[in-house]
Amino acid sequence: MKFKIVPIGEQALNIVFPEKIDVRENQLIHNLAASLKQQSHLGIVDLIPAYHTLTVNFDVGLTDFEQLSRQLETFIQAEKTTEITAASQRVVEIPVCYGGQYGPDLTAVAKFAELTPQQVIALHCQQPYYVYFLGFLPGFAYAGFVPDKIAMPRLQQPRLKLAAGSVGIAGKQTGMYPVASPGGWQIIGQTPLKLYDPTNPLPPYHAGDWLQFKAITAADFDQIQQASIAGKYQVKTYRLSETKGAN
Amino acid sequence: MQTAIEILKPGLASTIQDAGRWGYQAFGVPVSGAVDDFSLQLANLLVGNSPEKAGIEFMLLGPAIKFHCPTFIAVTGGSCQPALNQKQIELNRAYQVTAGDVLTFKPMKQGRFGYLAVAGGVKTPAILASRSTTSRLQLGGLKGKLLADGDFLPLQPTYQLASLQWRHCDLPVQTPTKELQLRFIKGPQWASFSTAAQEMFCQQQFQISTQADRMGYRLSGSKLPIPANSMLSEGTVTGNVQITRSGQPIVLLADRQTAGGYPVIGTICAVDLPLLVQAGMKQRLRFQEISVADATKLLRQRIQFLQQLAATFQRQRYQLPIGPQQIAGQRIAQLFEA
Numbered sequence: 001m002k003f004k005i006v007p008i009g010e011q012a013l014n015i016v017f018p019e020k021i022d023v024r025e026n027q028l029i030h031n032l033a034a035s036l037k038q039q040s041h042l043g044i045v046d047l048i049p050a051y052h053t054l055t056v057n058f059d060v061g062l063t064d065f066e067q068l069s070r071q072l073e074t075f076i077q078a079e080k081t082t083e084i085t086a087a088s089q090r091v092v093e094i095p096v097c098y099g100g101q102y103g104p105d106l107t108a109v110a111k112f113a114e115l116t117p118q119q120v121i122a123l124h125c126q127q128p129y130y131v132y133f134l135g136f137l138p139g140f141a142y143a144g145f146v147p148d149k150i151a152m153p154r155l156q157q158p159r160l161k162l163a164a165g166s167v168g169i170a171g172k173q174t175g176m177y178p179v180a181s182p183g184g185w186q187i188i189g190q191t192p193l194k195l196y197d198p199t200n201p202l203p204p205y206h207a208g209d210w211l212q213f214k215a216i217t218a219a220d221f222d223q224i225q226q227a228s229i230a231g232k233y234q235v236k237t238y239r240l241s242e243t244k245g246a247n
Numbered sequence: 248m249q250t251a252i253e254i255l256k257p258g259l260a261s262t263i264q265d266a267g268r269w270g271y272q273a274f275g276v277p278v279s280g281a282v283d284d285f286s287l288q289l290a291n292l293l294v295g296n297s298p299e300k301a302g303i304e305f306m307l308l309g310p311a312i313k314f315h316c317p318t319f320i321a322v323t324g325g326s327c328q329p330a331l332n333q334k335q336i337e338l339n340r341a342y343q344v345t346a347g348d349v350l351t352f353k354p355m356k357q358g359r360f361g362y363l364a365v366a367g368g369v370k371t372p373a374i375l376a377s378r379s380t381t382s383r384l385q386l387g388g389l390k391g392k393l394l395a396d397g398d399f400l401p402l403q404p405t406y407q408l409a410s411l412q413w414r415h416c417d418l419p420v421q422t423p424t425k426e427l428q429l430r431f432i433k434g435p436q437w438a439s440f441s442t443a444a445q446e447m448f449c450q451q452q453f454q455i456s457t458q459a460d461r462m463g464y465r466l467s468g469s470k471l472p473i474p475a476n477s478m479l480s481e482g483t484v485t486g487n488v489q490i491t492r493s494g495q496p497i498v499l500l501a502d503r504q505t506a507g508g509y510p511v512i513g514t515i516c517a518v519d520l521p522l523l524v525q526a527g528m529k530q531r532l533r534f535q536e537i538s539v540a541d542a543t544k545l546l547r548q549r550i551q552f553l554q555q556l557a558a559t560f561q562r563q564r565y566q567l568p569i570g571p572q573q574i575a576g577q578r579i580a581q582l583f584e585a
Contacts, residue, residue, distance in 0.1 A: 006435050007432060007433075007539045008432075008434060008487070008511065009516075009539075010432065014435050014482070016435070019478075046270055046272050046278075047272070048273060048483075049273055049482075052479060052481075053479075053482060055481065055483075060550070065543065066540070134274050134505075135275045135504060136275060136504050136506060138274055138276045140275050142480065198374070198384060198386045201271075201374065201384070202274050206273070
């Protein structure tokens with residue numbers, strides 16, 4: 001695959017792949033990040049995968065841009081691209097209570113799509129969404145993509161506060177706010193899962209996973225929320241090969 | 248008695264910070280850590296710590312602190328006028344404290360961020376291998392919050408510190424300057440800016456705006472023409488100068504988000520970043536381009552400077568005066584002065 005390496009300062013560089021949003025390309029980036037994590041002799045201190053880039057932080061006490069970029073060129077070219085199969089990919093199920101107080105913009109999205117709210121929910125839950133990367137907030141997934149029909153643009157005026165767990169649509173993107181935050185997404189529902197816990201800040205999914213939303217009732221919402229807060233809710237995961245309609 | 252330091256008054260935006268929470272940016276967890284990394288590293292070395300230990304960072308006004316066990320301290324960063332039991336002490340010098348001693352500060356005359364290191368570091372619980380506080384996420388530090396009066400921060404009592412009398416560092420005094428020169432390296436989106444925008448960035452004067460915090464400093468100046476095409480979000484780095492849609496720069500700092508979608512025109516050199524961070528509101532500044540190789544050399548010089556300082560302290564343990572008798576002397580001298 002084509003790539004170039006550019007500096008971002010004296011302690012970081014970007015490995016840049018062709019600029020596109022593409023599941024296969026992005027999966028290769030996550031695989032590369034995982035193998036680089038094993039190469040402790042390179043002086044790498046952190047890695048930030050995004051859509052088409054892999055940002056590498058390094059320690060100038062151990063290496064520098066010249067040396068590391070040369071080593072990375074060789075490493076990437078020698079790297080065997082392992083086949084990414086549906087059986088090797090993970091789907092994480094996110095229960096969502098749609099509409100009403102949980103999803104104040106569901107009716108607006110239905111109107112935009114010229115569908116009933118029920119049909120919008122069915123479309124949103126119809127397929128798993130690929131998580132390209134996490135950023136903005138811990139556990140905030142840049143995931144997609146929703147069917148064109150419900151791809152409603154962001155609100156004109158962002159809301160000052162969205163509840164933690166709010167599930168929304170912003171154009172073709174979909175995802176959830178792990179913590180209460182201002183935001184301009186069309187909020188169609190809310191997940192009862194505690195996605196961010198400051199004492200254990202890593203989310204139950206990571207970049208390269210797929211998210212499958214599942215509609216639940218308000219009663220389920222309360223029950224799952226209590227279990228999740230108590231740390232007793234086991235997030236459901238399965239293999240992509242066990243789902244229908246994944247890309 | 249609890250082996251701790253007690254916060255009597257919180258000061259402003261006082262937090263526990265170390266070298267940052269590295270290794271979790273792929274999950275969207277910000278790095279945080281001391282916003283002026285050099286000052287915290289120096290404070291740590293002065294009290295015999297490795298440079299990444301956790302200390303207290305404060306902004307403009309330091310906290311009032313009571314020590315409940317013996318230890319050694321050093322204060323660095325902005326001119327915060329520290330006083331131990333109401334007697335003024337120097338910046339960039341190690342001091343011994345005993346149970347009952349009280350450290351206070353006055354509002355900073357110059358600079359924005361001050362640092363207090365204690366021997367062994369502050370021992371609040373580490374989360375993802377770091378004690379740094381990201382207050383907007385209630386992460387790290389003491390329950391993820393800014394320090395408040397009545398907080399107790401655990402520490403290991405320390406009774407001895409080799410070559411205490413020699414543990415100081417004469418840094419050049421930062422005098423106010425009309426215009427700060429900040430060196431930068433071209434950023435990943437440099438080429439997507441027009442020649443006019445590139446020239447404006449290198450030639451015009453900017454000013455630090457009032458919107459400046461641990462996440463970043465917004466600068467004001469004539470608006471730069473922005474690239475026509477928007478970009479896909481990608482990873483961010485501390486010191487990145489993003490140009491927002493309004494054509495104004497934001498310099499990303501310790502609490503920055505891990506990914507961003509604004510084009511990065513340049514990245515400020517690591518050695519110059521503390522100058523920006525410590526500069527006051529409305530400070531004028533100008534950018535000056537340097538090569539990656541030169542910036543690397545500068546940063547390595549800074550690392551060497553700190554390593555040599557630590558090595559010097561190690562050697563001086565064999566020079567007179569040695570050991571605790573000198574500390575007793577320091578105490579007796581204080582008694583006579585009082």
